[in-house]
Amino acid sequence: xxxxxxxxxxxxxxxxxxxxxxxxxxxxxxxxxxxxxxxxxxxxxxxxxxxxxxxxxxxxxxxxxxxxxxxxxxxxxxxxxxxxxxxxxxxxxxxxxxxxxxxxxxxxxxxxxxxxxxxxxxxxxxxxxxxxxxxxxxxxxxxxxxxxxxxxxxxxxxxxxxxxxxxxxxxxxxxxxxxxxxxxxxxxxxxxxxxxxxxxxxxxxxxxxxxxxxxxxxxxxxxxxxxxxxxxxxxxxxxxxxxxxxxxxxxxxxxxxxxxxxxxxxxxxxxxxxxxxxxxxxxxxxxxxxxxxxxxxxxxxxxxxxxxxxxxxxxxxxxxxxxxxxxxxxxxxxxxxxxxxxxxxxxxxxxxxxxxxxxxxxxxxxxxxxxxxxxxxxxxxxxxxxxxxxxxxxxxxxxxxxxxxxxxxxxx
DNA sequence: AATGTGGGCAACCGCCAACCG
DNA sequence: ACGGTTGGCGGTTGCCCACAT
Numbered sequence: 001x002x003x004x005x006x007x008x009x010x011x012x013x014x015x016x017x018x019x020x021x022x023x024x025x026x027x028x029x030x031x032x033x034x035x036x037x038x039x040x041x042x043x044x045x046x047x048x049x050x051x052x053x054x055x056x057x058x059x060x061x062x063x064x065x066x067x068x069x070x071x072x073x074x075x076x077x078x079x080x081x082x083x084x085x086x087x088x089x090x091x092x093x094x095x096x097x098x099x100x101x102x103x104x105x106x107x108x109x110x111x112x113x114x115x116x117x118x119x120x121x122x123x124x125x126x127x128x129x130x131x132x133x134x135x136x137x138x139x140x141x142x143x144x145x146x147x148x149x150x151x152x153x154x155x156x157x158x159x160x161x162x163x164x165x166x167x168x169x170x171x172x173x174x175x176x177x178x179x180x181x182x183x184x185x186x187x188x189x190x191x192x193x194x195x196x197x198x199x200x201x202x203x204x205x206x207x208x209x210x211x212x213x214x215x216x217x218x219x220x221x222x223x224x225x226x227x228x229x230x231x232x233x234x235x236x237x238x239x240x241x242x243x244x245x246x247x248x249x250x251x252x253x254x255x256x257x258x259x260x261x262x263x264x265x266x267x268x269x270x271x272x273x274x275x276x277x278x279x280x281x282x283x284x285x286x287x288x289x290x291x292x293x294x295x296x297x298x299x300x301x302x303x304x305x306x307x308x309x310x311x312x313x314x315x316x317x318x319x320x321x322x323x324x325x326x327x328x329x330x331x332x333x334x335x336x337x338x339x340x341x342x343x344x345x346x347x348x349x350x351x352x353x354x355x356x357x358x359x360x361x362x363x364x365x366x367x368x369x370x371x372x373x374x375x376x377x378x379x380x381x382x383x384x385x386x387x388x389x390x391x392x393x394x395x396x397x398x399x400x401x402x403x404x405x406x407x408x409x410x411x412x
Numbered sequence: 413a414a415t416g417t418g419g420g421c422a423a424c425c426g427c428c429a430a431c432c433g
Numbered sequence: 434a435c436g437g438t439t440g441g442c443g444g445t446t447g448c449c450c451a452c453a454t
Contacts, residue, residue, distance in 0.1 A: 032422070032448085053440070070440070071423065106442060121443075122421050130419085 029063045033072050037062055041069055042077050075116045082114025086123060094120055095128065 029037075044060035050073075053066030062069060075081075086094065090112055097108045105117035105124075112120065 030424075054438085066439075067441095068423080074441095075422075103443065117442075118422075125444090126420060 027063070028065050028068075030068070033076075037064070038072070038077060041072060045073060045077070075118045080114055081116065086115075090115070091123075091128075094123065098124065098128075 033041075040060045040062055041056070044056060048056075048059070050056070053070045055066075056062075057064050057066045057069045060069070064072075093112060094108060097111055101107050103121075103124075105121040109115050109117040109120050
């Protein structure tokens, strides 16, 4: 939902069950964030770090609920966000991880540094589904994007296929080795995701605000410092497995296109991507190394602790121009262009530098995000609960995931 | 040129678990 | 123990842009 910010948005505060809706009796704003609001939030976060989001909203002088601030920060303003289109490698990884994890977008996102769950979810709900749809309706199985082929491949006993009925498209998980008692399902078809129709009403009430401003494509550092995020995630997940082959062998069909360091290579510094999840809570990414939470440690009752240390380097005025990166992808850049054209010219010289990041970082924020999540969707799928509690073939999973060449996978 | 339409994606909603007093 | 609050997540909505007609 995207509406122009509306301070008088009807009684509903939009907090969705949390966050508190009253801010000193002032009606809270909803809808799109203005550049001024972004500035306030960024300034506050950079100065004070993350704390209670209600306090953030209050103290930053934002007429927003805490949840809204959190969302804006997490999904848009965070310094370590990567921007622009997903690289082919990222796409492959998303698809692959989705076969493993289903719609657990946050877990998928945790394995794609700089990407948010929302972003991945949107990507999946639009691009991937669209491709599946076209793939399923196309008479040519090997249409266009081979890297995202959803066709079961010869020699595979498991795979990913798309089916379509008049009301929905279902990406089906296909496996034929279900004699394995540890298989999540005894059925040969496992719904992965149901594609609901996008019901567009198309009100076309065009607002006046340019909501596509992009305040900090890479990061802004009002203190002339560099922001780095490291995080430790400990997942203990006994991953149900589909046997040896019960998942899309994405790695086997991925295009092994070389990374373009200046374009969108995940490992490359020019993204300004310093963030990531690191088992060892070190700064591996600063050294050009990427580590991600291990799938093998995911458990049914998942205990997750993400420690996010936002640290600030010094003497770093190097500008990383994000604005050219995405051109090479041929992706839609209008967001960033909008930003460039309309917003925050004074911030550009404070953009983050990856390559110059040093270890002289001072922790500004050391917040713990922790939670215990139920592993309710035991199969990559939608809330299915018919898994019998067996285990996934973790070795195989790890082997497969780690086969993505752009990930330096650390196995604990 | 004006209008219609498809689609991307930012931000909301509702649910739920953890936290806290 | 308990009720209120907070934060995280997945699903959904609908504004706005780009393109088609």
